[in-house]
Amino acid sequence: MPGAIYAEGLVKTFGDVRALDGVDLDVPEGTVLGMLGPNGAGKTTAVRVLTTLLQPDRGTALVAGIDVLKDPDAVRRSIGLSGQFAAVDEYLTGRENLRMVGRLYQMSGRDAKRRADDLLARFHLADAADRPAKTYSGGMRRRLDLAAALVVSPPVMFMDEPTTGLDPRNRQQLWDVIQELVAGGTTLLLTTQYLEEADRLAHDICVVDHGRVIARGTSDQLKARTGGERVEVVVHTPEQLAAADETLRRFGAGESTVEPLLRKLTVPVTGGARLLAEIIRELDAGGVEIDDIGLRRPTLDDVFISLTGHAAEAGGEGGGEGGAAATGRKRGRRRGGAPAGATEAAEPTGAARVAAATEKEGAQ
Ligand SMILES: Nc1ncnc2c1ncn2[C@@H]1O[C@H](COP(=O)(O)OP(=O)(O)O)[C@@H](O)[C@H]1O
Numbered sequence: 001m002p003g004a005i006y007a008e009g010l011v012k013t014f015g016d017v018r019a020l021d022g023v024d025l026d027v028p029e030g031t032v033l034g035m036l037g038p039n040g041a042g043k044t045t046a047v048r049v050l051t052t053l054l055q056p057d058r059g060t061a062l063v064a065g066i067d068v069l070k071d072p073d074a075v076r077r078s079i080g081l082s083g084q085f086a087a088v089d090e091y092l093t094g095r096e097n098l099r100m101v102g103r104l105y106q107m108s109g110r111d112a113k114r115r116a117d118d119l120l121a122r123f124h125l126a127d128a129a130d131r132p133a134k135t136y137s138g139g140m141r142r143r144l145d146l147a148a149a150l151v152v153s154p155p156v157m158f159m160d161e162p163t164t165g166l167d168p169r170n171r172q173q174l175w176d177v178i179q180e181l182v183a184g185g186t187t188l189l190l191t192t193q194y195l196e197e198a199d200r201l202a203h204d205i206c207v208v209d210h211g212r213v214i215a216r217g218t219s220d221q222l223k224a225r226t227g228g229e230r231v232e233v234v235v236h237t238p239e240q241l242a243a244a245d246e247t248l249r250r251f252g253a254g255e256s257t258v259e260p261l262l263r264k265l266t267v268p269v270t271g272g273a274r275l276l277a278e279i280i281r282e283l284d285a286g287g288v289e290i291d292d293i294g295l296r297r298p299t300l301d302d303v304f305i306s307l308t309g310h311a312a313e314a315g316g317e318g319g320g321e322g323g324a325a326a327t328g329r330k331r332g333r334r335r336g337g338a339p340a341g342a343t344e345a346a347e348p349t350g351a352a353r354v355a356a357a358t359e360k361e362g363a364q
Pocket residue numbers: 014017018019037038039040041042043044045046327331332
């Protein structure tokens with residue numbers, strides 16, 4: 001029995017670009033799949049195929065048990081969609097937009113009004129509720145778009161980078177709403193560039209890159225594959241990077257990363273806080289002055305580096321309001337740029353690695 005969202009061998013090409021290159025998915029009913037990947041990985045294309053907005057070149061997909069190619073209308077009636085391509089009517093107010101969605105889904109006028117008021121309050125749009133949507137900022141529009149997708153609770157929901165461009169408060173708010181939705185039995189496919197988000201919300205995660213699923217599992221399984229936590233050290237002078245790298249590599253559970261301009265070294269570890277104390281002692285003994293040191297959980301970049309040997313293109317970007325527009329601008333950029341150089345350097349010694357990374361950064 002296929003899950004509430006099921007896909008087999010999805011292929012979609014745009015000219016030379018294989019946006020989807022044989023994607024299989026199976027999301028059990030009532031669970032959340034987090035689709036994690038950098039810009040251009042194929043996330044939106046997958047969502048568009050699954051929501052009948054785009055026909056795949058090859059492959060099959062079933063949503064709520066219905067074939068997206070054979071009966072797209074029935075699929076559309078069973079799903080909710082929010083994201084980079086969802087529509088909000090510019091000339092209607094926020095309140096009118098939400099009420100209209102409710103009415104489209106056959107809610108009574110009273111229920112539609114109540115639902116609209118509730119969502120406007122939850123997404124901090126109450127003050128702006130009676131202004132036309134075209135006067136909203138990027139972040140406000142994003143929240144309105146999300147609220148519109150939540151007016152009814154369909155059995156299957158798709159959210160395409162729902163929190164890209166949201167500030168932390170609204171991100172938290174949305175996470176709460178999503179959790180409620182899922183507790184109510186909704187099956188959700190959520191795309192994101194943030195491991196933390198997938199971590200919080202998803203039962204299963206699939207990591208996509210270049211139109212392929214390159215890894216899948218629970219958040220814990222993926223993190224275990226990336227070597228768990230990271231120790232990050234900022235040394236006082238660039239000259240100390242090589243010595244610090246030698247030390248870190250002795251303690252690391254995987255490849256270290258050097259960012260010369262930031263005087264920063266990162267290495268995956270498995271020993272946690274106790275190991276951190278030991279590293280500090282060793283660095284100190286080696287005469288390395290530490291400006292900053294800490295332990296942090298793996299990020300999407302770490303997962304990518306560990307899975308693919310290259311950094312995720314989107315690393316550290318995508319914040320701020322208007323994330324969807326930013327995504328559009330970044331399309332078509334080439335991958336495999338500078339950050340990869342630091343991790344791919346095969347030189348055996350710390351000094352050579354640092355030199356290689358420095359050269360790479362300097363060349364930018
Ligand atoms: N309509 C389109 N025409 C041409 N290329 C497209 C189109 N949509 C997506 N692409 C390309 O397909 C790839 C995957 O894009 P997309 O699915 O939007 O990735 P993501 O959502 O993960 O950022 C990118 O290289 C993108 O440039």
